[in-house]
Amino acid sequence: MSIKVEHELHQRRKGRNMGLLGLLLAFVALVFLLTVVKVQELGDASKFQGYDHVVQPALVPLEGEEGAVVSQ
Amino acid sequence: MTDVSLEQTSHEAGMGDYFALFKPRVMSLVVFTALVGLVVAPVPVHPFIAFVAILCIAVGAGASGALNMWWDADIDRIMRRTAKRPIPSGKVQPGEALGLGLTLSAFSVILLALATNFLAAGLLAFTIFFYAVIYSMWLKRSTPQNIVIGGAAGAFPPMIGWAVATGGISLESILMFALIFMWTPPHFWALAIFVKSDYGNAGVPMLTETHGRRVTRNHIMGYMIALVPVALAISFTSIGGPIYLATAVALNLWFLRACFRVWRRDEAQAEADNFAAEKAAFKVSLYYLFLHFSALLAEAALRPWGFGGW
Numbered sequence: 001m002s003i004k005v006e007h008e009l010h011q012r013r014k015g016r017n018m019g020l021l022g023l024l025l026a027f028v029a030l031v032f033l034l035t036v037v038k039v040q041e042l043g044d045a046s047k048f049q050g051y052d053h054v055v056q057p058a059l060v061p062l063e064g065e066e067g068a069v070v071s072q
Numbered sequence: 073m074t075d076v077s078l079e080q081t082s083h084e085a086g087m088g089d090y091f092a093l094f095k096p097r098v099m100s101l102v103v104f105t106a107l108v109g110l111v112v113a114p115v116p117v118h119p120f121i122a123f124v125a126i127l128c129i130a131v132g133a134g135a136s137g138a139l140n141m142w143w144d145a146d147i148d149r150i151m152r153r154t155a156k157r158p159i160p161s162g163k164v165q166p167g168e169a170l171g172l173g174l175t176l177s178a179f180s181v182i183l184l185a186l187a188t189n190f191l192a193a194g195l196l197a198f199t200i201f202f203y204a205v206i207y208s209m210w211l212k213r214s215t216p217q218n219i220v221i222g223g224a225a226g227a228f229p230p231m232i233g234w235a236v237a238t239g240g241i242s243l244e245s246i247l248m249f250a251l252i253f254m255w256t257p258p259h260f261w262a263l264a265i266f267v268k269s270d271y272g273n274a275g276v277p278m279l280t281e282t283h284g285r286r287v288t289r290n291h292i293m294g295y296m297i298a299l300v301p302v303a304l305a306i307s308f309t310s311i312g313g314p315i316y317l318a319t320a321v322a323l324n325l326w327f328l329r330a331c332f333r334v335w336r337r338d339e340a341q342a343e344a345d346n347f348a349a350e351k352a353a354f355k356v357s358l359y360y361l362f363l364h365f366s367a368l369l370a371e372a373a374l375r376p377w378g379f380g381g382w
Contacts, residue, residue: 012086019087030124034187037120 089163093141093172094134101361102133102229108365109233109248112311112372117237124187125236129229132180132196136225138173139204142166144212147274153267173204184236192235199228216279220295223256224249230365244309247302251364254299258292258331259357265289265334266347266354285339292353293335300324303364311368313381319367323360330356 106129110122117125141148141159145166148154158164177200185193207222215221227249234245264271264280265288271278279288303324307317330353337349374380 009084012084016085016087030127033120034124037118041118 085158085164085168089158090168090172092158093138093164093169095137095140096134098137098226099130099133101226103130104362105248105252105365106130106229106233108369109230109245110237111233112244112368113234113237114310115237115239121187122236125184125192125233128180128184128187129196129232131176132184132200133229135173135176135180136200136203138169138176139200140208142169142173143204143208145169147213147276150274151270153270177204188236189239191239191241192232195228195232195235199225199232202228213276216277216282218277219260220257223253223260226256227252244306244311247306247309248368250302251299251306252361254295254302255357255361257295258299258327259354259361261288261292262331262334262350262354262357265342265350285342289335289337292331296328296331300328306364306368310381311371313371315370315374315380316364316367319363323363327353327356327360 103126107122107126110117110125141157144154145157145159148157149160154160159166159169177197181193181197181200184196203222203225207218207225211218211221230248230252231241231245234248235241261279264278265285272281279291303320304317306312307320330349333349334353342350371380
């Protein structure tokens with residue numbers, strides 16, 4: 001009987017490793033696509049650009065415009 | 073020759089062995105009913121969010137299946153029907169099933185909360201807890217009413233699907249829950265009658281063991297009668313309509329007839345034809361649930377074209 005380098009066990013291990021790789025890649029794709037969809041569903045950009053603690057001129061309402069903060 | 077010794081020492085599972093821990097057949101029912109709950113809800117859901125939600129519910133159901141197999145490995149080893157499951161057959165170590173079950177439970181609940189809403193995630197968490205702890209650890213081995221109360225775990229998925237879309241609970245989602253909840257006893261007891269000796273050997277107090285098969289037949293009939301109004305009531309809610317009503321009437325008559333045959337027989341008759349009526353009732357029960365939910369799906373699919381609904 002010859003000694004086989006590739007045993008059935010190695011194949012099973014390989015199958016498991018490839019399976020795990022596939023699952024991890026699928027998870028990355030899932031989180032990415034979910035982010036894209038969630039952001040698109042918001043519609044109005046000002047809803048999600050307010051979280052970085054930096055005033056963005058493009059998003060500050062002009063005076064007299066609806067929603068503008070009237071300064072004293 | 074060497075294969076034999078390696079089989080005993082390797083203990084390395086393949087991907088498929090882990091997948092078997094998730095009870096794929098139960099999972100398919102969960103996926104289908106959850107999808108129907110989500111689709112028939114009056115609030116549209118983005119297709120990708122819906123996909124992620126159903127995936128989370130499926131993974132959560134699979135995780136609770138793995139926890140169930142971890143806990144029940146001792147009795148699964150004894151019963152013929154379950155002896156080939158991954159843990160009793162030695163392909164997967166009990167600790168692996170426990171780790172996988174706990175990790176995937178947390179994963180599915182957290183992802184569902186992030187993708188949809190906290191109510192849906194909370195319901196999923198409760199379902200996993202109910203199946204793994206209330207049913208598997210507590211009720212299954214302590215009361216002959218085990219599957220009646222445990223059936224609630226299988227009944228939650230359409231309610232979770234509905235919660236994913238609407239963020240709430242309503243009469244429709246409660247009735248979909250009740251349909252599966254009331255369906256479980258006749259479905260499972262029909263099975264218990266023809267695989268009777270197995271549960272007895274494993275010491276699971278199935279109704280057939282504690283009260284005998286005559287009482288089980290009476291219970292099947294009783295629960296079947298109680299199931300009819302629940303199934304028909306859905307027709308008159310916002311998700312029902314003529315297609316569902318017609319389907320429900322036909323299916324209830326069919327299942328009533330099958331259960332009536334089981335109820336009418338005595339043990340001698342059942343032994344004589346090798347439990348043909350019980351096996352038939354079990355088979356009808358599978359169609360019963362599948363077609364009720366298919367009819368709901370048809371109502372929702374036809375609604376945009378002016379059909380479906382009242």
